[in-house]
Amino acid sequence: MKMETFVMIAGFPIKSDWLFILAGGIAAYILLLLKYRTDNKRKELLDIVANAVITGFAVWKFSYVLFHPAAALKSPINILYFNGAETGIVLGVIAAVVYALRAAKKNELNFESLFFGAGYGASGFFAVYFALRYFLAGHKLEEGFLSFLMFTAVILLSIQKANNIRNVSFTLIGIGLAFSVFNATPFANKKEQREAAVATSAATGIKQGNKAPDFELDTLSNGKMKLSDQKGKVVFINIWASWCPPCRAEMPEMESFYQKYGGKRAEILAVNLTDSDSRKAAKEFADKNKLTFPILLDSSGQVGSTYQAVTIPTTYIIDQDGVIVNKHIGPMDFGTMEKYMENAEK
Structure with a gap:
């Protein structure tokens, strides 16, 4: 895809x-x-x-x-x-x-x-x-x-x-x-088949077929999460902020998806642009909407910059080997996420 x-x-x-x-x-x-x-x-x-x-x-x-x-x-x-x-x-x-x-x-x-x-x-x-x-x-x-x-x-x-x-x-x-x-x-x-062959020897970058740049961030639950630790699952790197209306609209859809597939076939790393938002606002929004997927805090803005999140929400879909297979700009619903996951697994 x-x-x-x-x-x-x-x-x-x-x-x-x-x-x-x-x-x-x-x-x-x-x-x-x-x-x-x-x-x-x-x-x-x-x-x-x-x-x-x-x-x-x-x-x-x-x-x-x-x-x-x-x-x-x-x-x-x-x-x-x-x-x-x-x-x-x-x-x-x-x-x-x-x-x-x-x-x-x-x-x-x-x-x-x-x-x-x-x-x-x-x-x-x-x-x-x-x-x-x-x-x-x-x-x-x-x-x-x-x-x-x-x-x-x-x-x-x-x-x-x-x-x-x-x-x-x-x-x-x-x-x-x-x-x-x-x-x-x-x-x-x-x-x-040619695209698949290219992907197996991918360089690190943010284009389709590239190895996704690794990162480690603090989470709202006072822990740490690293992208490279999620291998074996399809990963959605969702870059968002609590003040962004389309970001707020997609979060309940993402939660429904996570309830069905999270931790099994897929993982969601919701990277909050904390440098332009705040930990407090992100926590209040997460608590209000009862979000259970990991919310990571990009306090320095480094991840948002690396993944060139000019418009939010922006989501990168990573396959089980850590290769970028798709990018979605704008909000996603449950069905869209399910399709991305199924395509990434092929």
Whole structure:
């Protein structure tokens, strides 16, 4: 799994994936504009597609309230940082489809045209999205090949004279089969094998594949903890401060994760930037939220500086051998931490 990449915009870190999604969405919309330029129902069709996407996104984002009502009521700001994860995506897709079908019926639109437009737009979106992930973010070879297949789908559907369900279905089924065959070949995994080989002889640093710089810090419980003593477990080095709103939002999620996996498969080293916070504030926050995972005190700011925590919270995920496998900027929920742990264990 590739390390997350971020772009700084107006001083805020924006995950590159969101920019890729935006680029894919714009590309899909332009393709639909061109494809339906002579259709007298073009405006209605494009409005339905756009509103369906917005509806699906809203349901996915706010489904966090449905799955975590207590957390949302206790801290409404969590809605800004978290979502309904995979289950929320399923609900969002269902909501988008239901909206599209109802709107199409209301506007007396041809169902086949709507289905073709959705398939055509989705092909354009994923063609651009996976291309950007592969070429700009260095993701898996499979994603580069999937992008190529999706561009092929866009070309095939662009030259179709009849916008019917059969054309879309056959094209996408063919894409799926081709991708499945490619994904099953050893060639598809060569890039990941090379990355794994590089990681085994890693130098110390803070990039993916580097050995994580070691450190030892005092803890809130008046003890000491050392990173290198945690080998054999996946380690989350979470750099935070008690005055940071997204840090405060993620702490209950981290505690839930720690209750299930802490000390067994994973360890959390919550490094408090005590040089810009205080031991007292950190302890009050930990006591109030009944945090049981280790909280380390970076009184000199050395660890925060070494790990370049310009924006907090920043979390490094370290595998059982002490190698950095990922970096996450911003708050994490339980599901995100679980995925990082599972990927680090592979």
